[in-house]
Amino acid sequence: DTGVSQNPRHKITKRGQNVTFRCDPISEHNRLYWYRQTLGQGPEFLTYFQNEAQLEKSRLLSDRFSAERPKGSFSTLEIQRTEQGDSAMYLCASASGYEENQPQHFGDGTRLSIL
Amino acid sequence: AQTVTQSQPEMSVQEAETVTLSCTYDTSESDYYLFWYKQPPSRQMILVIRQEAYKQQNATENRFSVNFQKAAKSFSLKISDSQLGDAAMYFCAYRTTQGGSEKLVFGKGTKLTVNP
Numbered sequence: 001d002t003g004v005s006q007n008p009r010h011k012i013t014k015r016g017q018n019v020t021f022r023c024d025p026i027s028e029h030n031r032l033y034w035y036r037q038t039l040g041q042g043p044e045f046l047t048y049f050q051n052e053a054q055l056e057k058s059r060l061l062s063d064r065f066s067a068e069r070p071k072g073s074f075s076t077l078e079i080q081r082t083e084q085g086d087s088a089m090y091l092c093a094s095a096s097g098y099e100e101n102q103p104q105h106f107g108d109g110t111r112l113s114i115l
Numbered sequence: 116a117q118t119v120t121q122s123q124p125e126m127s128v129q130e131a132e133t134v135t136l137s138c139t140y141d142t143s144e145s146d147y148y149l150f151w152y153k154q155p156p157s158r159q160m161i162l163v164i165r166q167e168a169y170k171q172q173n174a175t176e177n178r179f180s181v182n183f184q185k186a187a188k189s190f191s192l193k194i195s196d197s198q199l200g201d202a203a204m205y206f207c208a209y210r211t212t213q214g215g216s217e218k219l220v221f222g223k224g225t226k227l228t229v230n231p
Contacts, residue, residue: 003159004159031217033217033218033219035219040223040224041223041224042119042206042208042221042222042223042224043160043206043219043221044221045218045219045220048217048218055215055217056215056216056217056218058218091160095217101148101165101167101210103150103162103165104162104219105162106152106159106160106161107159108158108159109159
């Protein structure tokens with residue numbers, strides 16, 4: 001169990017550029033989540049996958065945001081045409097789906113800074 | 116929509132003492148899950164303790180325990196024998212059991228400082 005891995009740890013980009021983050025969940029965890037955390041706030045839910053199916057999306061996930069989990073293993077979160085307001089920590093979490101209410105295990109996050 | 120409120124932005128405690136962090140939530144549901152997560156500075160968030168709403172018994176995990184008051188919609192975290200390593204942001208979170216939703220709804224957090 002190597003934990004949830006997120007890359008890169010920090011991304012600095014200019015406004016208007018596209019960025020992509022990667023999340024590798026704990027091995028054999030079939031549930032994967034994305035959250036966004038801004039300074040002084042708790043994490044806010046963005047989206048949830050069970051295997052490769054995206055089952056839940058927050059309205060925070062505007063059409064500039066897209067998440068994929070093509071083979072039910074790693075996931076990517078892409079933000080197109082970044083804006084200043086996208087600056088945040090993007091957290092990924094995973095959970096086992098074999099029992100009810102399995103806890104979500106979080107990664108270290110990717111900090112996005114928009115210049 | 117469910118909301119979670121943590122009314123204490125910051126708390127401090129002396130090493131070896133006990134501290135209680137407050138959390139209230141708003142929901143019309145009768146069954147749900149509640150969690151406390153800890154986020155040390157520049158480190159990943161980890162689960163501290165969880166409670167199922169249908170269970171009347173308060174959850175405990177070593178030095179961590181909760182006071183779950185369902186009627187009052189209150190879910191406080193008590194940390195006994197505080198240690199320097201307990202210093203972190205603590206987030207209270209809610210999860211529904213309905214509709215297949217998996218999202219956690221977090222409060223804004225309480226920053227806990229442990230003084231030696």
